[in-house]
Amino acid sequence: MRRKTLQLAGAAAAVAGFAALALFSGAAMAQTKFKWAHVYETSEPYHKWSVWAADEIKKRTSGRYEIEVFPASTLGKETDINQGLTLGTVDIIISGASFAARSFPRLGVGYYPYTFRDADHLLKYAQSDVFRELADGYKAKTGIQMTAVTYYGARHATSNKAFKTCDEMKGLKIRVPDVPAYMALPRACGANPTPIAFAEVYLALQNGTVDAQENPLPTIEAKKFYEVQKNIILTGHIIDSLVTQVGPHVWSKLPDGDKKIFTEVMQEAAKGATNDIRKRESELVTEFKQKGINIIEVNRNDFRDRVVKAIDMSTMGYERKDWDRIQAIK
Numbered sequence: 001m002r003r004k005t006l007q008l009a010g011a012a013a014a015v016a017g018f019a020a021l022a023l024f025s026g027a028a029m030a031q032t033k034f035k036w037a038h039v040y041e042t043s044e045p046y047h048k049w050s051v052w053a054a055d056e057i058k059k060r061t062s063g064r065y066e067i068e069v070f071p072a073s074t075l076g077k078e079t080d081i082n083q084g085l086t087l088g089t090v091d092i093i094i095s096g097a098s099f100a101a102r103s104f105p106r107l108g109v110g111y112y113p114y115t116f117r118d119a120d121h122l123l124k125y126a127q128s129d130v131f132r133e134l135a136d137g138y139k140a141k142t143g144i145q146m147t148a149v150t151y152y153g154a155r156h157a158t159s160n161k162a163f164k165t166c167d168e169m170k171g172l173k174i175r176v177p178d179v180p181a182y183m184a185l186p187r188a189c190g191a192n193p194t195p196i197a198f199a200e201v202y203l204a205l206q207n208g209t210v211d212a213q214e215n216p217l218p219t220i221e222a223k224k225f226y227e228v229q230k231n232i233i234l235t236g237h238i239i240d241s242l243v244t245q246v247g248p249h250v251w252s253k254l255p256d257g258d259k260k261i262f263t264e265v266m267q268e269a270a271k272g273a274t275n276d277i278r279k280r281e282s283e284l285v286t287e288f289k290q291k292g293i294n295i296i297e298v299n300r301n302d303f304r305d306r307v308v309k310a311i312d313m314s315t316m317g318y319e320r321k322d323w324d325r326i327q328a329i330k
Contacts (some may be wrong), residue, residue, distance in 0.1 A: 034067045034091035034250060037075040037084065039198050044222045045276035046094055046150065046242060047071045053269035060261050067092065073199040079178065085144055085247040092250070094150065097243045098179040104138040105317025111181030112313045114304040115326060116239035119151050119278060126241070130325045143248025147263045148270035151277055152240035153216020158229035160211055164298055166190075166306045174212040175201055180316040182214075185237045185303065188310035205229060216240060217284040218277055231294045234285075235303055244270060 036054060040046040047069065054067035075081055075090055082099040084090030101108030109115065116122045125131055126149035135146040163169050170190035176182040178195035186193040191212075196204050204210050205228040213225060214235070220226055244266045254262065289295055313323060 036092040045273040049269040148266040151274040
């Protein structure tokens, strides 16, 4: 009888153990499913390389992490997905650091007009002590880990009203992201910067809510802004980038080895997207001309001088010492 009782107790313990293991495994599996969000179209390199990174992380970690990529504002506008990283409703995003600068203003210094000379200058900054210091400051404030920087392109204006000088922008209603740095050039030139969510820009241009917008050439192509705008003005006022970011609720729980894999894969993806954007950017001026779009060259130094005189970067929370260190990068 005693032996039988012990056997029954052992069987019950085994069943309980298996049940606990199953529950634990289910919980662990749930923890390894991550949401990666962005606001770009599926046709754009940012999406293609985000999907590649998700698959590559799964492969290099033997399937421990399942990452689903949500494109084209599926999980919300850019402001929403940045907030989602803090709230834990989104796990990974690729987004402009200008939105992160709302939490840590110094990060936004790269968006002050004409900070970077060109794409190479931006990419050197991304590998510099300046960027690491700013990214560390952001992490200390928010817990969010910045893992990679992708070149987004030189931002140019599109408009139904042609202009060639800063003064000719006066009164122009131009859509910009809801971030102070993007408003600097329009404000300096007497235009009316109008923040509108990225997903709503095409319709706003089409129905005349705004007269103009500004974005890199590959984005102008992908979002088809050229269909509802007659002119592309090559102001090149911001050399823009996107930053891959991982939420603190994810990063803090990753083993060091997996952090290394996530970082390496995300940097490889950023490099791939950067190369795609640079190639496409070099082709598009000719292609837009062939579509009948009026391409207008401007004296960028005149625009730069106007901004520097009119808009003090310290009013946006940026520090001149950071800007000077960026200028010194060769």
